[in-house]
Every structure is written in C-alpha cells, then in structure tokens.
Amino acid sequence: MTEGATAGVAAGGRAAAPRVDPDGADGRSGSFRPRARRPLAIALLFLLPALVLLGALVVYPIVFSVGRSFYDATGSRFVGVENYGEIFSAESTLTAIKNNLIWVVVAPTVVTALGLIFAVLTERIRWSTAFKVLIFMPMAISFLSAGVTWRLIYEQDPETGVANAAVGAVVDVVRPPGSLPGARPSDEEAVEQTASGLETTATVTPGDTVAIGLVAIPPEQIPSGATAAAEPAAVENGVGGTVWLDFTPGGGGEPGQVDAEERGLPGVSVEAVDADGTVVANATTDPDGTFTLPDVSGDVSVRLGASNFREPFSGISWLGPALVTPAIIVSYVWIWAGFAMVVIAAGLAAIPRELLEAARVDGASEWQVFRRVTVPLLAPVLGVVFVTLVINVLKIFDLVLVIAPGSAQREANVIALQMWKTAFGARNFGLGSALAVFLLVLVIPAMLFNIRRFRAEET
Amino acid sequence: MTHTARSRWKLRSLAIVAILALLAAACGGGEDLDEGAGTDTGGDTDSPAQDLSGETVEVAATWTGAEQERFQMVLDAFAEQTGAQVRFLSAGDDIAAYVGPRIEGGDPPDVAIFPQPGVVDSFAAEGSLIPIDDLVGDVVDADVPGGRDAGDFEGELYGLWWKAAQKSTVWYNVGVFEGAGVQPPESWDDLLVAGDTISDYGVAPYSIGADVGWPLSDLFENVYLRVAGPEKYDQLAAHEIPWTDQSVKDALSTMAELFDDPDQLAGGQQGALQTDFNGSVTQAFTDPPKGAMVFEGDFVGGIITGETDAELGADADFFDFPSIDGSEPAVVSGGDLAVLLDDSEGGQALIRFLATPEAAEIWAAEGGFISPNTQVSLEAYGDDVSRRAAEALQNAADAARYDLSDLQPTEFGATTGQGIWGILIDFLEDPSDVDGTAQALETAAKRAYGE
Numbered sequence: 001m002t003e004g005a006t007a008g009v010a011a012g013g014r015a016a017a018p019r020v021d022p023d024g025a026d027g028r029s030g031s032f033r034p035r036a037r038r039p040l041a042i043a044l045l046f047l048l049p050a051l052v053l054l055g056a057l058v059v060y061p062i063v064f065s066v067g068r069s070f071y072d073a074t075g076s077r078f079v080g081v082e083n084y085g086e087i088f089s090a091e092s093t094l095t096a097i098k099n100n101l102i103w104v105v106v107a108p109t110v111v112t113a114l115g116l117i118f119a120v121l122t123e124r125i126r127w128s129t130a131f132k133v134l135i136f137m138p139m140a141i142s143f144l145s146a147g148v149t150w151r152l153i154y155e156q157d158p159e160t161g162v163a164n165a166a167v168g169a170v171v172d173v174v175r176p177p178g179s180l181p182g183a184r185p186s187d188e189e190a191v192e193q194t195a196s197g198l199e200t201t202a203t204v205t206p207g208d209t210v211a212i213g214l215v216a217i218p219p220e221q222i223p224s225g226a227t228a229a230a231e232p233a234a235v236e237n238g239v240g241g242t243v244w245l246d247f248t249p250g251g252g253g254e255p256g257q258v259d260a261e262e263r264g265l266p267g268v269s270v271e272a273v274d275a276d277g278t279v280v281a282n283a284t285t286d287p288d289g290t291f292t293l294p295d296v297s298g299d300v301s302v303r304l305g306a307s308n309f310r311e312p313f314s315g316i317s318w319l320g321p322a323l324v325t326p327a328i329i330v331s332y333v334w335i336w337a338g339f340a341m342v343v344i345a346a347g348l349a350a351i352p353r354e355l356l357e358a359a360r361v362d363g364a365s366e367w368q369v370f371r372r373v374t375v376p377l378l379a380p381v382l383g384v385v386f387v388t389l390v391i392n393v394l395k396i397f398d399l400v401l402v403i404a405p406g407s408a409q410r411e412a413n414v415i416a417l418q419m420w421k422t423a424f425g426a427r428n429f430g431l432g433s434a435l436a437v438f439l440l441v442l443v444i445p446a447m448l449f450n451i452r453r454f455r456a457e458e459t
Numbered sequence: 460m461t462h463t464a465r466s467r468w469k470l471r472s473l474a475i476v477a478i479l480a481l482l483a484a485a486c487g488g489g490e491d492l493d494e495g496a497g498t499d500t501g502g503d504t505d506s507p508a509q510d511l512s513g514e515t516v517e518v519a520a521t522w523t524g525a526e527q528e529r530f531q532m533v534l535d536a537f538a539e540q541t542g543a544q545v546r547f548l549s550a551g552d553d554i555a556a557y558v559g560p561r562i563e564g565g566d567p568p569d570v571a572i573f574p575q576p577g578v579v580d581s582f583a584a585e586g587s588l589i590p591i592d593d594l595v596g597d598v599v600d601a602d603v604p605g606g607r608d609a610g611d612f613e614g615e616l617y618g619l620w621w622k623a624a625q626k627s628t629v630w631y632n633v634g635v636f637e638g639a640g641v642q643p644p645e646s647w648d649d650l651l652v653a654g655d656t657i658s659d660y661g662v663a664p665y666s667i668g669a670d671v672g673w674p675l676s677d678l679f680e681n682v683y684l685r686v687a688g689p690e691k692y693d694q695l696a697a698h699e700i701p702w703t704d705q706s707v708k709d710a711l712s713t714m715a716e717l718f719d720d721p722d723q724l725a726g727g728q729q730g731a732l733q734t735d736f737n738g739s740v741t742q743a744f745t746d747p748p749k750g751a752m753v754f755e756g757d758f759v760g761g762i763i764t765g766e767t768d769a770e771l772g773a774d775a776d777f778f779d780f781p782s783i784d785g786s787e788p789a790v791v792s793g794g795d796l797a798v799l800l801d802d803s804e805g806g807q808a809l810i811r812f813l814a815t816p817e818a819a820e821i822w823a824a825e826g827g828f829i830s831p832n833t834q835v836s837l838e839a840y841g842d843d844v845s846r847r848a849a850e851a852l853q854n855a856a857d858a859a860r861y862d863l864s865d866l867q868p869t870e871f872g873a874t875t876g877q878g879i880w881g882i883l884i885d886f887l888e889d890p891s892d893v894d895g896t897a898q899a900l901e902t903a904a905k906r907a908y909g910e
Contacts (some may be wrong), residue, residue, distance in 0.1 A: 073909075074584075074585065090906070092877060155733075156726075156729070156730065156733050182661075182722070184659075184722075186659070215658075215659035215660075215661070216658055216659055216660075216661050216722070217661045218660075218661035218662055218747060219638060219661065219747070220747045221661065247659055247660055247661075248640070249638060249640075250637065250638065250639075250640040251639060251640015251641065251656065252640055314727075314730075317729045317732075317733065319733060320729055320732065320733070321732075321888075405670050405732075405733055405735075406552065406670045406671035406672065406735075406875045406876055406880075406884075407669055407670050407671070407672070407732040407733065407876075407884050408732070409875055409876035410876040410877070410881055413876070420556070421553075421556060421874065421875075421877070423559075424555070424556050424559035424560050424563070425553055425555050425556035425559065425869065425870075425874050425875075426555075426868075426869055426870035426874055426877075426907075427555065427559065427581055427585065427869065427870075428870065
C-alpha cells in the first residue's frame with residue numbers, strides 16, 4: 001500500500017503537470033475571454049472525475065502515510081518524529097540511503113549516455129530498425145524475470161554463471177590451472193608456502209635427498225598414472241627427492257613418512273634455487289613421485305613452482321558484498337537503455353536536418369556537429385529522459401530484491417526495499433510509512449523540475 | 460520559425476508519451492482478487508471427508524524443491540479426500556513479508572505454514588489469525604506434547620505444530636569419512652581434528668549454506684546450548700541476559716573455530732555466502748563432493764533423498780551434534796506451524812486434515828520429516844535415519860530447547876539480511892570480531908524488543 005502511495009505520488013506529479021497547462025492557457029487567452037465569465041460549476045464538473053481519482057489514489061494514501069509515520073509499529077502510540085530519527089540512526093537505512101545515492105548518480109547518467117550513443121549510431125547503420133528492436137527488447141520483459149535471468153548470469157560458479165564462464169574461458173587460457181590446486185605441504189615446518197610456490201625451509205647440498213609430502217588433494221585430482229611412492233634416492237652431484245601424496249587412504253599413515261599405500265605425484269615441476277633466488281636446476285617428477293635435480297653445486301633449496309598449484313578460475317563474486325550494487329545497476333542499464341534510445345532517437349528525428357547540413361557545409365567535423373549542434377538541440381529530450389529515470393531509479397526495488405542473494409541484501413539495500421521489509425516483513429508500519437514519506441520527499445525535486453520544464457515550454 | 464515550434468511541440472508530446480509508458484510500467488503487475496469471499500460457516504466438524512468440490516484452498520509455505528514435492532503429496536491426498544482444489548503458494552524464505560501484504564490486501568491465503576512460532580505470535584497479536592482451538596485443540600492437547608506451548612498466543616491456540624525439526628544433527632558424507640579414515644566425532648575437539656584430517660584428504664570439511672543465514676543461527680544455537688547450558692539458553696531466548704554476555708562471546712569464539720580457515724569451508728567464505736541451504740546439502744552429497752559435513756536438522760535427509768543420488772544410511776548419515784567441553788546431550792528443536800488466515804470451510808478442513816496422523820505419515824514415509832504427533836508410529840518413517848532422528852527427539856524431552864532465533868521477534872530472529880541472520884553472516888566473513896558481533900546482536904535485539 002505504501003509502495004503504491006509513492007508510485008502513485010510520482011505518477012500524480014507527472015500526471016498533474018499537463019493538467020496545469022489549461023490554466024496557463026487560460027491566462028494567455030484571457031485577453032479576449034475573461035476567466036470570470038466561465039461558469040465555475042461546469043469547470044468543477046469536468047474536473048470532478050480527475051479530482052476523485054487523484055484524491056482516492058494519490059492524496060489520501062499520502063496523507064494517511066504521513067500520519068501513520070508519526071505512530072509506532074502497531075499504530076497505537078504517537079511517537080512524533082521518532083521514526084524519522086530511526087531512519088538516520090539505523091545502519092540498515094543508512095546503507096539504503098547511500099545505495100540510493102549511488103543509483104541516482106550512476107544509473108540515469110549511464111542509461112541516458114548509452115541511449116544517446118545508440119540513437120546517434122543507429123541513424124547511420126543499415127539495419128537500424130533491427131538494432132533498435134534488439135536494444136529495446138529488454139523493456140518488454142518484466143523486471144522480475146529480468147532479475148531472475150541476471151541472477152543466473154551472475155552465479156559465482158563458472159559452470160552455471162554465464163558472466164563467470166566468459167571471464168573464466170579467458171583467464172584459464174592466460175593462466176592455465178595447475179595439476180594440484182589447493183595442495184598444501186604435510187609438514188609446514190619443513191616446507192613453507194611462498195608467493196613463488198612451496199619451498200623447503202632448510203637448504204640441501206648435492207648428495208642430499210628431499211621428501212616433500214603434500215596433502216589436501218581430492219581423490220579425483222590425483223594425476224592418472226600415479227604409482228606407489230618411492231623413497232627418495234640420493235644421487236651424486238645432484239639432489240634426489242620424492243613428491244608424494246602424504247595421506248594414506250582411509251587414514252593411519254605417518255605424516256612426513258612415505259607409507260606403503262601412499263602414491264607418488266607425477267608431472268610436478270621441481271626447481272633448485274640458490275641463495276640469490278636464481279633457479280639452477282629443473283626436473284619433473286616420475287609416476288612414483290621421484291625426481292633428480294642434476295648438476296647442483298653449493299647450498300640450494302628445493303621449490304615446487306606456484307604454477308603447479310594454481311587454482312582454476314573459481315568465478316568472480318559479482319553478487320558478493322563488494323560488487324552487488326554495480327552488478328544490479330548493469331542489469332538496470334540493460335533494461336532501460338532501449339527506452340532512452342527510442343525516446344532520444346525520436347527527438348533526433350525531429351531535429352531540422354538543414355541545421356546539421358549547414359554546420360557540415362561550414363566545415364564542422366562530425367564530432368563538432370554532434371557536440372555543438374545535435375546535443376544542444378536534444379537537450380530538452382535528454383533532460384526529460386534523465387529526470388524521468390531519476391524518479392524511476394529512486395524507487396528501485398524489484399531488481400534488488402530478486403538479484404541480490406540473501407547474504408548481500410544488506411549491502412545492496414535500497415530505500416524502497418527497506419520500506420517493504422520494515423512494513424510487511426517486520427510489521428513495523430510506522431517506520432515503513434516514515435521511509436515511504438522520506439522517499440516521496442526525495443522524488444519531489446525531480447517532479448518539480450519536470451513541472452517547471454513543461455511550464456517553460458508553454459511560454 | 461514554425462518549424463522549430465512544431466518540433467518543440469513534438470518533443471513535448473514525446474516526453475508525455477514517455478512518461479505515460481513509464482507509468483504503465485510502474486502500475487503493472489496487479490494481483491487478481493477473485494476470492495470466494497469469507498464464507499463463515501463454522502459448523503460440521505465431524506465428517507473428515509466432507510465434500511468441498513469447487514472450493515479452492517490456498518496454502519503458503521516456505522518449502523522448495525524436494526520438501527515442496529512431499530508437501531504437495533500431502534495436499535494431493537487432502538484434495539482427493541475432499542474434492543477441493545489446493546493451490547500451493549511458494550512464499551520464499553521470508554514468509555511474513557509474503558503473507559503480510561496479502562493480509563493487508565484483504566486476500567490472505569486460507570492456510571499458511573509458518574516456520575517460526577515468533578511469526579505466529581506477531582500475526583496473532585495484530586489479529587490476523589483465526590483461533591483453531593475448536594478445530595484441533597483436543598488433538599493437540601492429547602497427542603502433540605509441547606504443541607500448545609508452540610502454537611499458543613495469550614491463551615488461544617493459533618498454530619498447529621505440524622512438522623518437528625530435530626536440529627542437533629550433523630550430516631556427513633560416508634564415503635569421504637571412510638576415505639579420510641575418520642569416525643563420527645563425539646566431542647567438539649574430535650570434530651575439529653576430524654575436520655583437519657578431511658581437509659588434508661582434499662575435501663572441505665564443512666558445507667554451510669550462509670546465503671540467508673538461518674543455518675548459521677541454528678549452528679550458533681547448538682553451540683550456545685552446549686557452551687552455556689539450558690538455563691542461560693532460556694534466559695537469552697527471553698533477552699533476560701544481553702547478547703554481550705560472556706557466554707555469547709564464548710559460543711561465538713567456539714563457532715569461529717570452524718570458520719577461521721577458509722579452506723575448511725566448501726567454496727571458501729565467499730562460496731558459503733552464496734550457497735543456499737539446499738545447495739549446501741547437494742554439494743556435500745554429489746560426486747565429487749565439495750564438502751563433507753552439513754550442520755542442520757533431520758530435514759537434510761529429505762533433501763538428500765530428493766535431490767541427490769546418495770542413499771541414506773549407505774552414502775549419507777548423521778551423528779548427534781558433538782558435546783562441547785563435556786556438555787550433556789541436548790537437542791535444539793524447531794518446527795513448522797500451520798495457521799488459519801481465512802475462516803473458509805476449505806481452510807478449516809485442511810487444518811483438521813493436517814492434525815491427523817495419516818497426513819503426517821504421507822510425508823514421513825518419504826523421509827525428511829518428523830511429526831510431533833505421538834500417534835504417528837515410528838514404523839511410518841520411510842527410512843532408519845529419519846526414525847533415529849525422531850526417536851532422539853522423543854527421548855531428549857527435558858533437554859530439548861526450542862530454536863532460539865525462532866522465538867525472537869520476527870525483525871530480529873527471522874528477517875533476511877537483518878538481525879541474527881544478517882549479523883552471523885557478517886561473523887562468517889570476519890570470525891575474528893567476536894566482541895563486535897556480540898555488540899551488534901545486542902543492539903539489534905534491543906531495537907526489536909523496543910528497549
């Protein structure tokens with residue numbers, strides 16, 4: 001009901017604007033037909049249906065909501081402006097206000113700019129109607145289903161989320177995942193995790209052996225062809241060693257020991273690194289996990305390069321707390337860009353061609369024509385589109401409700417959603433009404449701007 | 460000159476058209492209000508199979524997936540008996556926010572299944588519910604121990620406790636436990652050791668669906684009941700001690716031992732935050748599994764059988780929530796209550812039907828369901844696992860505590876992204892901030908209790 005009130009208010013404001021016009025017309029035409037002579041009763045009769053409708057659907061709900069906002073949750077106690085104080089003290093509403101601000105600054109600007117670009121460009125391409133239909137198509141989808149679609153697009157798992165599947169396809173080519181993602185050393189004192197991989201903490205000299213046990217490798221990720229792990233064997237003038245899965249299936253193995261049922265890890269790249277950090281020898285492990293780093297002199301540490309352990313792309317958390325609002329704004333832009341384009345394109349068609357031609361004849365570049373002639377002539381349309389979108393964005397609700405997962409709904413919160421949750425979820429109609437009134441107050445400047453613009457065009 | 464004047468007029472009419480288009484978009488999506496108006500015929504309570512052909516009964520509940528399918532089977536049986544048409548309305552996680560506007564709009568569903576007694580109280584307090592003492596009061600008093608406490612508000616019975624939840628179970632993937640060589644743990648310390656071993660084995664030990672937050676509140680309640688004991692639990696439930704009490708902080712610190720290593724959560728922290736409850740179950744019981752253990756109640760069994768290929772008892776099993784520092788066995792219970800929102804004949808008949816053992820046995824046979832009704836025999840349960848959970852609940856009796864968050868005002872205990880749910884989600888993201896979390900809980904509790 002309260003949601004309806006604000007929507008109705010915004011609507012009322014816009015609907016009221018043209019209704020103001022006859023008055024203005026009266027004023028001007030008054031010179032030859034004075035206002036006083038028109039019978040008041042007839043004027044009232046004609047106004048009556050509109051007045052009744054506006055009164056019932058707009059004025060009454062507003063007045064009721066304003067009154068209700070001064071009472072407590074159940075409506076039994078008068079609390080003055082306490083609910084309004086609550087709006088500016090509760091963290092949830094402050095987040096909502098902050099997000100609404102981001103929405104109002106970003107969404108209408110981007111939509112109007114994109115609409116303008118599409119409108120200008122479609123004038124120049126062959127299949128412009130097809131293109132326009134394509135861009136406008138999202139407008140024909142309900143916000144709810146558009147929201148559900150975008151929620152799927154933004155799924156974190158690249159297997160289900162299209163956005164992450166696309167990003168992942170690129171990332172996995174640029175940075176191929178290693179064969180042992182997520183593996184850890186079984187003995188974190190002997191082998192430490194560094195930025196460049198897993199490295200032995202103690203240095204070794206030629207003739208020594210190294211045993212690097214790894215754990216946290218899921219059974220399905222054990223490289224095929226792995227055989228029982230072998231004890232590291234010493235070699236002359238080099239370092240011998242074993243890389244193996246230090247986890248006995250079913251438990252019971254001794255950490256750090258190559259136990260009977262444990263398997264070697266083949267195909268792991270091993271490096272010998274000297275004190276300066278330069279790689280002096282390379283090797284790859286055999287099916288039983290053994291490797292030999294030949295021709296090593298002096299003290300070296302043994303490292304398993306980070307590329308072995310690189311995780312496959314696990315998806316960007318589009319709907320995580322950090323990105324959720326921008327992600328939802330993108331879906332909003334997708335829906336509304338077509339609307340802006342169609343309105344602006346119609347405005348564009350109304351611009352007299354000869355002005356553009358004249359500019360071109362005078363030697364203006366296409367950019368100058370666009371910047372100095374097209375945009376100024378379109379300014380009234382751009383203004384209307386922008387302000388209309390501002391009003392629309394202020395009461396954004398459905399996309400946020402549908403797209404944001406529960407865990408990010410606080411970070412994505414907006415005033416209209418908070419109002420609905422407060423009033424109908426937490427059953428606090430006092431605070432809910434206060435939020436509705438607050439939203440109304442925010443919409444008023446945009447409405448006044450629109451009304452003024454209509455008036456200005458009258459004269 | 461005339462040219463510009465005309466184009467200007469064109470611009471203006473365009474603008475008006477644009478605005479009208481917007482208006483139309485804003486006003487779309489109204490709801491049809493074709494309801495058979497409040498027929499108020501209290502009478503004939505005797506014949507269970509009264510003829511209701513032509514009547515449409517609407518039922519709103521939070522169940523989805525397998526649970527929804529099973530409930531649908533119960534509704535189908537009702538439809539068959541009475542000839543009524545039954546429409547299931549999926550209410551999402553926040554049923555108060557779904558039912559509330561329908562009540563405001565004068566078109567409530569006939570029956571709703573509320574997952575929290577706190578919600579029953581909120582709606583009963585504002586007079587939106589119809590007392591059901593005349594319909595099922597006798598049955599509840601005779602056959603549903605605790606049923607009156609759960610469903611009553613100021614001396615009148617408003618909610619029929621229909622589905623019980625035994626929330627002190629931990630479900631595990633048997634294959635992973637065998638592969639890692641761990642046994643179901645009996646103490647919290649054993650649990651942590653088992654978790655480390657499973658992590659070494661290569662599977663994330665804990666699969667948590669933190670997308671909305673109620674599984675986190677259930678986990679907290681189980682830990683709190685064991686760390687602080689039943690008496691403090693009751694005090695905290697009534698907000699007689701603040702959430703900044705040391706016992707709350709101790710419980711949070713204990714809980715943090717599960718969260719502080721992101722490797723131990725299936726999908727890491729971000730993954731857990733975007734996993735819904737059903738997802739947290741399915742990902743632990745598919746092949747290859749992404750997690751090994753799920754901390755949730757008996758109803759997990761229903762999701763395993765309904766949405767995965769795992770077999771209860773063979774591939775999936777549960778152990779009792781482990782004891783913490785030698786705490787006595789205790790059970791957190793919960794449940795779903797059926798309420799009557801519209802005093803229609805169909806609605807009344809459905810409430811009466813749900814109170815019968817036959818209705819409960821339909822779902823019990825399918826798994827993932829425990830009835831609080833003692834007339835439902837243990838044989839009716841379709842699998843041993845459910846039967847064991849049902850038995851544990853019957854045996855726990857005195858040490859059983861009703862789900863704490865469910866007893867809170869809706870705003871604090873059961874609203875998506877707010878109160879306990881929301882704050883524990885934050886805690887999962889930053890498990891080091893125990894004091895801040897306790898403070899946030901207390902602030903939210905004070906607000907909800909109007910203190």
